[in-house]
Amino acid sequence: MTEPGGASHDPVGAVLRALDLTADAQQPDVFEGQSLPQPQGRVFGGQVLAQALLAAGRTVPDGRLPHSLHGYFLRPGDDAAPIGFAVERLRDGRSFSARRTHALQGDVPILSMISSFQERQPGIEYAEAMPVVPGPDEVASALDVLGDVDHPMAKFWAQESAFDLRHIPGPIYLRPDADSPLGRQSVWARARGPVPDDQLLHRALLAYACDQIMLEPVLRRAGRPWATPGLSMASLDHAMWWHRDVRVDDWLLFTQSTPSAQGGRGLGAARVFDSDGALVASIAQEGMVRVPD
Known part of the structure; x- marks a missing residue:
């Protein structure tokens, strides 16, 4: 990804800078x-x-x-304009805290999200x-597949993305998958560089990364590649649960499926495992998926 006002030689650093929010000096719990x-x-x-x-x-x-979030994408945002984040403190209990966050551009929300946070506690395991x-060493990366393709989206997926993605079976960037009629896929993902040792940041980056692939099973099951002419896709809502600590600069395995598509919408589901086999997160996302007749 191209850094704001800079080059794209450090895609992970560019993402980390974008995630470094500025607090509003006059308004508490407001960030930009x-x-x-x-x-x-x-x-x-x-993002x-x-x-x-x-x-x-x-x-x-x-x-x-954070152990869970539920968010709705309400409007497309303009990547050239700053985003304001207004946090409402819904509750602080003995073990849990709940927050509502609105992401705003031009005084209208582009995202509305509720998230819940918990202290570390023992329990059933x-x-x-x-x-x-x-x-992951046995699977081709996006750079292997798209490195020679001269197209802006190919360059984004292969070179400018902050995450190395490796699909099982192969990716559907350029051609459909005829061998997965149920739309199931697994994807290895890892940040292309080191990330500071901050568990909140790693959990946020997992939310960042998964949005690139959550709706892919819908396309795979429909027999459509990303390169489908006239394809229109957008995230509508997103639900996520973190079960255990996660590091996005180590390999993570997304195992994905799609239970339903209808009315121009498709649902994607994922389980996320770390390289030791521990289940670290579960995710669901519904999105608009429209293809030409």
Whole structure:
């Protein structure tokens, strides 16, 4: 991704700078953030989601980390304009804190999100097992697939994205997948550079990264590639649960499916495992998916 006013040689650093929000000196619990330029000129949904979570996290008591969020994308954002984040403190209990965050441009919300934070506590412990799939070193990266394609979106996916993505079975950037009629896929993902040792930041970056791929199973099941002429896609709502600590600069495996598509909308679901096989997060996202007749 191209840095605001700079080059794209450090995509992870550019994302970290965009996520470094500025507090409003006059208004408590109000913050401002910048956007990374996108090929379509619209704010990337994962970015504003991560920024909203970080804004909420800066208002909770120390030691409480996000365990869930539920957000609605209300309007497309302009990537050339700053975004304001207004946090409402809904509740601070003995173990949990709840926050509502509005992301605003031109005094109208582009995202409305509720998030919940919890202190670390003991409890019942179990989780699904990670499926057996080829390791990331055995799978082609987006750069391997798209590195020679001269197109702005190919350049974004292969070179400017802050995350290295490796699809199982292969990606559907340029051609459909004829071998996955149910739309299931697994994706290895890892930040292209180191990330500071801040668990709130790593959880926010997981929200950032997943928005790139959450609706891909819908396209895969429909037999459509990203390169479908006239394709129109946009995130509508996003739900996310963090189960355990996560590091986005280590390999993560997304196992994805799509239970339904109808009325110009499709639902994507994902389980996220770390490289040791621990289930670290569960995600669901519904989006607008429109293709020409």
